[in-house]
Amino acid sequence: MTDKTLLLSNDRGVLTITVNRPNALNALNKEVLTELRALLEDPLPLNGSDLRGVILTGAGERAFVAGADIREMSVMTPDEGEAFGALGQRVTRLFEELPVPVIACVSGYALGGGCELAMASDFIYATSSAVFGQPEVSLGLIPGFGGCARLHHLVGPGWAKELIYTGRKIDAIEARRIGLVNRVFDTREEMLDSAAATLAEIATRSPVAVALCKSAIGDSVGRATTDALAIEKAAFRKTFMTGDMREGTAAFLAKRPPSFPGH
Incomplete structure (x- = not known):
């Protein structure tokens, strides 16, 4: 795929998917979500016999995905909002349904839809710069791509409610402490190398x-x-x-x- 909003690379069976809107902090608009859905629903690139894992990340150091595109959402009707939420939920479910492990590699902001996208992976690696949160209530919204459905399974209902009700942001160390993140690294390169090594280890298994x-x-x-x-x-x-x-x-x-x- 050559579309500018998604960058793909395949290295020995590990497909790296990079959300590539760095000027918008990789925010998820309809275009990005539609391209992700098309990619994940296409059996050719993803269900090949050589595919052994997926790394999901965002372009640049500032953000994994800073959230859904607020400018786009601000003018949506209720029907359009529902359709947008359904699209986001479809994409996150498709990541969960992949038969291979998916590791989200987070640098910078993973807020709102970005946090929800990361939670749809099998587990999350992060750099020390990572910031997580579901701040939708500060915009008069609620998490719509699976935050209400998934966060409590990862961190427990108490932490999930506190984070969602307050819209509070937490750093990578706190995210690891409460169980949202598996591992924290000093640099993006260390994180991506470790994710590739983990997938290589898994690739030796059945x-x-x-x-x-x-x-x-x-x-x-x-x-x-x-x-x-x-x-x-x-x-x-x-x-x-x-x-x-x-x-x-x-x-x-x-x-x-x-x-x-x-x-």
Whole structure:
């Protein structure tokens, strides 16, 4: 894709998606969201057999994504606002539904829709410059791309309510302390290198098993333990139907590295 608002690069099966509106702090407007939806719904670039992970980031040091485009939202009708929210929710769900791990790499602001976009990844890495928040209430809005639905699963309902009700911003260290961020780095380069290394480590594991783990965890969120265990059991059963399971167990017994076929 050559559109200016998204930059794509693929390095040994790791696709890096960069939101590229640095002059607007990478704010999510309809154009960016529509391009992300088209990218994620297209089976050709994303579902190829060589794709092993995705890094999601923003251009420049100032912002990952500073939020949704307020200028664009300010003139929307209720119907247009609902459609805009539906578009944002669709994009975040598509990231969750990818069968490969997604790491959000955050430098600078990840506010509003930016924080929601990061939360749709499997986990978040950040630099010490990162700032997170859901400040929508200060604009007479609420989080509309999944903040109300996802934040409490990551940090608990108490922290989620405090952050959303106050619109307060927190730094990367606080975000890590409450469970929103996995790791914090001094520089953007260290963060991106570490994300690539993590995805490379995951790539040595069974891609089928990783995809089933992602699906089982995602489908279990918010469910009663009994229901979550049933989801896990069904996914566990599926592994016994795969070449990856046969290869992985055979390699273990033969004391050799596995060569997973990916099916």
